[in-house]
C-alpha cells in the first residue's frame with residue numbers, strides 16, 4: 046500500500062514537472078528572474094564592461110552649437126538640417142578602470158560625448174563626419190601643464206588656474222583618436238567607438254605608466270575643457286575656419302575670423318558658453334580664455350525629481366477642457382445620427398468618439414453594426430474592433446487567456462492595416478489604434494514594440510505633411526515613450542523635443558509643459574539606466 | 580508494411596499501441612501548438628509554423644510508436660542547432676550588419692548570454708554581486724535573467740537532459756558524430772577522459788574568479804565560430820580567434836567524425852560538467868537491469884558522452900554525466916536499460932495497474948492503456964522534448980523563413 050502511494054506521488058510529481066515547463070514560459074519567468082536579480086538581489090553587470098562606473102555627468106544645453114552665439118553651419122546640403130551635428134548635449138566621465146576585461150587596454154579611462162545628432166553623410170571611417178573634438182584635461186595637483194593650446198587653430202587659450210596636462214583629439218576621419226601631452230608630444234592612441242542609437246561617441250584613453258595618468262583614482266579631481274569644432278581636412282590642425290557669413294563650405298556668424306574661437310559648442314561650466322567664447326580681444330589679439338568643468342566623483346549623478354506643481358493644475362485644466370469639447374461633439378453627433386441614421390460616416394465618427402471616451406460597450410455595438418456595411422470604411426472598423434478586443438485582455442485574471450485575446454486582437458489590427466488605403470485619413474486612425482495596442486503590450490512576450498515605433502514614425506510623417514499638429518504632438522509623445530522602453534533615451538528626448546516645438550508653434554502651452562517634463566524624465570531615466578547597468 | 584518496418588524499425592519491448600501513441604501525440608501537440616500557433620503571423624509564417632508543429636508531432640509519435648528514441652531525438656536536436664545558427668547569425672546581420680562583436684557592442688552590454696557562462700559567473704555574483712559578463716540583466720531572450728531562469732528550470736526538470744534535448748550547440752557536435760560510418764578511433768579505452776570536462780570546469784571557474792572575467796567565453800568557446808566573436812583588433816583577439824576556431828574544428832568536427840562520440844560535450848564543455856551535478860536534483864534516471872544485462876557492452880560503446888562504463892553497469896546506474904539521450908536504451912539488445920522515475924521501482928514498471936489481475940476485459944484494457952501511459956519514458960521524453968521545442972520555436976520558424984527568403988528573394992536578411 047505504502048509503495049503504491051509512493052508510486053502515485055512520484056508520478057504526480059513527474060506530471061507537475063512536465064507542466065512546469067510550459068507554465069514557466071507562459072508566465073514569462075525569465076523576465077521575472079531578471080527583475081528579481083536586479084531589484085531584490087541587487088546583482089549588476091560588472092561596470093568594467095561598460096567602461097567603468099559613472100563618475101560625473103554634465104548636461105550641455107540643446108541648440109547651443111552657435112559658438113559665440115551667432116555662428117552658423119556651412120550651407121552645404123550635407124549639413125542639413127543645419128543644426129545638431131556639432132551640438133554637444135552631454136558629457137559623461139567614468140571612473141578610471143585599473144583591471145579591464147574584454148578590452149584592448151588593461152587600464153583605461155572612458156569619456157562619452159552625446160550629440161544632438163550624430164550623422165555620417167560624408168562616410169567618414171569612424172562613423173561621424175563633422176565634429177572635431179578636443180578635450181583638454183588638467184589633473185588636480187599635478188605640476189606643469191600649460192595654458193596655451195597644443196596646436197594653433199582653435200583660437201582659444203586656457204584658464205591659468207587650471208593649466209592642462211593632456212589633450213585628447215578625436216574626429217571621424219581617423220579610426221583612433223590621439224592623446225598628447227602638454228608639450229604637444231603624441232603619447233598614445235585613444236579608442237573611439239560610436240553608439241549610433243544614442244548619438245554617442247565613446248573615447249577610451251589608455252592609462253600607461255609614467256604618464257601621470259596611472260595615479261588616477263576614483264577620487265581624483267580633474268578639470269576638463271571640452272570643445273567641439275567643425276572638422277576640415279585642410280584646416281589648420283583640422284579646424285575649419287568660421288567667417289562672417291556662411292558659404293557652401295565654411296560656417297558664418299564670426300565677426301572676427303582671425304580671433305574668434307573656432308568652437309561651435311563648448312561644454313559650459315557655470316558661466317554661459319556665449320559669454321566665455323565671445324570674451325576675446327581682436328585689437329590685442331587676445332583669444333577667449335576657456336573655463337573648464339570640474340570633474341569630481343558624483344558630479345551631476347543626481348538629477349532632482351522634477352515635480353512641477355503647476356503641472357497638476359495644467360493637466361486638470363487641459364483634461365477638463367478636452368472632456369468638455371468631446372461632450373459637445375458627442376451631443377451633436379448623437380443628434381445627427383438620430384436625424385440621418387443611414388449615414389455610416391457619422392456613425393463611425395460617433396463610435397470613434399465613444400471609444401476615445403472609454404465607452405467601450407457603446408462603441409462596440411456601433412462598430413459591430415458597421416461590420417460588413419459596404420459604405421463604411423472597413424479597415425477603420427476592424428482597427429477599432431481590434432483595439433476594443435485587446436482591451437478585454439486587461440479584465441482577464443489568467444495569463445493564458447490574456448495572451449490568447451491579445452494575439453487575436455493583434456491579428457485583427459494587422460488585417461486592418463493591410464486593408465487601409467495608404468495615405469488616407471483613415472490610415473491615421475488605423476495606425477494609431479495599432480500603435481496604441483502594440484506599444485502597451487509586453488514586448489518580450491509579443492515583440493511588437495518595433496512595429497509600434499514604425500507605425501508612430503509613419504504617423505509623425507503623415508501628420509507633419511498634412512499639418513495635423515495635435516496628432517503630431519501626441520505621436521511625438523508616444524514615440525518618445527516607446528524609445529524610452531527600448532532604452533533609446535537620446536532618441537526619446539529628440540522625439541519629445543519635436544513634439545514640444547510643434548506644441549510651441551501651435552500655442553499649446555499644456556503640451557509644451559508636459560513635454561518639457563517628459564524630456565527631463567527621459568534624461569533621468571537615462572541616468573538610472575546607466576547606473577542600473579553598472 | 581515490411582517496407583515501413585524497414586524505414587521505421589520497431590522495438591517491441593518499448594513500442595506503444597497505435598491508439599496510445601496517437602493519444603499521447605495529440606496531447607503533446609496541444610502544448611506545442613500553444614507556443615507555435617497562437618502567435619500572430621502572416622500567411623507564409625503560419626504555414627511554416629503549422630509544418631513545424633506537424634513535424635514535431637510526427638517525431639514524438641514515432642518515438643512512442645516505434646519505442647526507439649535516439650534517431651528521432653537526433654533529427655530534432657541536430658536540426659535545431661543548424662537552424663539556430665542560421666537564425667542567430669541572420670539576426671546579428673539584421674541588427675548590426677556584422678557577426679562580430681564590436682567594442683561598442685560589448686560596452687553597450689549587447690553580448691548574448693548563454694548557459695555555458697553560468698558556472699563562471701556564480702561565484703563572483705555571490706561574493707561581489709556582479710556578473711562578470713557584458714550582457715544585459717533582463718529584457719531580451721539572451722539576457723542574463725532569461726538564461727538563468729531557464730537554467731533554474733532545468734535543475735528540477737531535465738537536469739543534464741539539457742545536453743541532448745535542448746542545447747542549441749550540442750546538436751552540431753552530435754551531427755558531426757553521426758557523419759563517420761564507423762569508429763576510426765576507439766576512444767572508449769581512455770577511460771579517465773570522462774573527467775576532462777570537470778577539469779575544464781574547475782579551471783574556468785577558478786580562472787574567471789581570479790581575473791574577474793568569463794575566460795571560457797573570452798578564449799575558448801568553440802561555438803563562437805558559429806555565432807559571434809570579438810572583433811579582431813589586436814594580437815590578443817587574434818590569438819583568441821585562432822584558439823576557438825582550432826577548438827571548434829578539432830572538438831566539434833574532426834574528433835566526432837573519427838570517434839563517433841560527442842567530444843566537445845563529453846570531453847570539454849564546462850557547462851555539461853556543471854549540469855551533471857544537477858542530474859540528481861531531477862526525478863529522472865537511466866537505469867540498468869542487472870538481471871537482464873548480458874555484458875555485451877553495446878551500450879558502453881554507443882554512449883556518445885562516455886557516461887557508461889563497466890563499473891557503472893555493475894552498479895546498474897549511469898555516470899552522473901548522462902545526458903538522457905536514449906542511445907543506450909535503443910542499443911541494448913536485451914532491453915535492460917530504460918528511463919526511471921526516482922522512487923518508483925524499476926523492475927515493477929510496465930505493470931503498475933496490474934493488467935492481468937483484472938477479471939473483466941474492459942478493466943484489463945484500461946489497465947493496459949494506463950500502464951502504457953504511466954511509463955517514465957513518456958514523462959521524460961514529453962518534458963525534455965517540450966522544453967527543447969519551446970526554446971527552439973522562435974529560431975526554427977525564423978530560420979525557415981530566412982531560407983525561403985533566400986530561395987525566393989536571394990537574401991537571408993529580413
Ligand code: SF4
Nearest residue numbers: 742746749844848851
Ligand atoms: S555539453 Fe555543453 S555544448 Fe554540449 S550540449 Fe551540453 S551545454 Fe551544450
Ligand code: SF4
Nearest residue numbers: 882901902904905907
Ligand atoms: S548513458 Fe545512455 S542515456 Fe546517458 S548519455 Fe549515455 S547513452 Fe545517453
Ligand code: SF4
Nearest residue numbers: 872873875876878911
Ligand atoms: S547493452 Fe544491454 S546487455 Fe549489453 S551491456 Fe549494456 S545493458 Fe548489458
